[in-house]
Amino acid sequence: MLFPGEFNYTFNSNGDILIHPEGDTSVAPSAMMPKTGYFFDALDRQGPIDDSTLKVEDNLEEFSRVTERDLKYWEEQVKSVENSGKGVLANLGGTALGDIALVPAVQLKNPKGIRGVTEWYISTLMREDFIREIYDRETDIAVENLRDLSKVIGNRIDVVYICGADMGTQNSTFCSPETFKRVWVPYYKKVNDWIHENTGWKTFKHSCGAIEPLMDLFIEAGFDIINPVQINAERMDAVELKKKYGDRIIFWGGGVDTQGVFAFGTPQQVKEQVKRQCSILNENGGFVFNTVHNIQANVPFGNVIAMLEALKEL
Numbered sequence: 001m002l003f004p005g006e007f008n009y010t011f012n013s014n015g016d017i018l019i020h021p022e023g024d025t026s027v028a029p030s031a032m033m034p035k036t037g038y039f040f041d042a043l044d045r046q047g048p049i050d051d052s053t054l055k056v057e058d059n060l061e062e063f064s065r066v067t068e069r070d071l072k073y074w075e076e077q078v079k080s081v082e083n084s085g086k087g088v089l090a091n092l093g094g095t096a097l098g099d100i101a102l103v104p105a106v107q108l109k110n111p112k113g114i115r116g117v118t119e120w121y122i123s124t125l126m127r128e129d130f131i132r133e134i135y136d137r138e139t140d141i142a143v144e145n146l147r148d149l150s151k152v153i154g155n156r157i158d159v160v161y162i163c164g165a166d167m168g169t170q171n172s173t174f175c176s177p178e179t180f181k182r183v184w185v186p187y188y189k190k191v192n193d194w195i196h197e198n199t200g201w202k203t204f205k206h207s208c209g210a211i212e213p214l215m216d217l218f219i220e221a222g223f224d225i226i227n228p229v230q231i232n233a234e235r236m237d238a239v240e241l242k243k244k245y246g247d248r249i250i251f252w253g254g255g256v257d258t259q260g261v262f263a264f265g266t267p268q269q270v271k272e273q274v275k276r277q278c279s280i281l282n283e284n285g286g287f288v289f290n291t292v293h294n295i296q297a298n299v300p301f302g303n304v305i306a307m308l309e310a311l312k313e314l
Contacts, residue, residue, distance in 0.1 A: 010029070030104070056133050071149065078157060089161060090153070090157045090159070092146070095142045097139070146191070155201070160202070160204065166206075172210055173211060189221045205226055229292065230253075238254055242281055250288060255290055259292070263298050267303055271310040278314055
């Protein structure tokens with residue numbers, strides 16, 4: 001395994017693995033992976049909140065302008081894949097709005113503002129104006145960064161990853177369509193519109209869960225691509241999604257169910273599902289094959305081979 005140079009970790013008394021902001025083990029940990037687990041979860045470091053002293057700037061600490069070093073890095077990256085004959089997707093960062101994986105700011109030693117997962121979700125209802133002001137400021141910074149990045153990248157990328165904020169659970173959305181339209185759409189649209197008006201890039205939105213009620217709003221906000229198309233969630237039937245939205249947005253995913261067949265089915269069942277999903281989602285184009293989210297540790301290797309064989313046969 002290769003680890004970043006500052007990936008310094010410690011263990012607690014249970015044998016769980018702790019990681020620390022900036023790799024500094026002298027400060028309190030910011031995330032933990034249980035001894036029997038496979039993933040790190042952010043630790044809640046939310047202090048008491050005094051609404052009278054809340055400042056938008058506290059939730060903008062990690063949203064900064066790109067540096068010359070950043071620009072040089074991205075210029076080298078795009079040069080390395082130029083003329084590769086492959087599609088190129090870039091995750092430039094700084095464009096996620098309220099992604100709950102990012103709100104706790106595990107990389108900051110002393111994150112200020114609203115940083116608890118529960119508190120953030122409450123705030124989208126109880127402090128809507130405050131959240132909208134954060135998004136307005138974040139997207140201003142994002143557009144300035146995109147302007148600088150586009151000068152060195154040009155049209156040597158095809159797709160830009162905008163946001164990984166999950167808006168759905170297994171059977172519902174995290175907020176009503178009306179709230180999403182007020183609190184998120186104007187700011188996503190500001191970023192997507194700038195990209196479409198100034199580049200040839202397509203914009204990519206990741207959201208797990210039962211997000212069908214928000215699909216029209218994702219399209220209104222200017223997203224070209226939706227991922228991972230969680231076909232086992234409520235109202236996420238591939239036939240219906242393709243019928244209602246297939247001429248307006250690209251489905252990047254939905255090729256095989258990682259929560260069900262891929263993890264627990266037979267290779268033959270995997271092959272059958274891959275072929276069925278592709279026949280539905282690829283009709284008249286508008287589809288990029290992908291599993292429903294990342295391949296997890298419990299997926300039998302034979303099922304991965306079966307997926308690849310099915311694609312080859314197609």
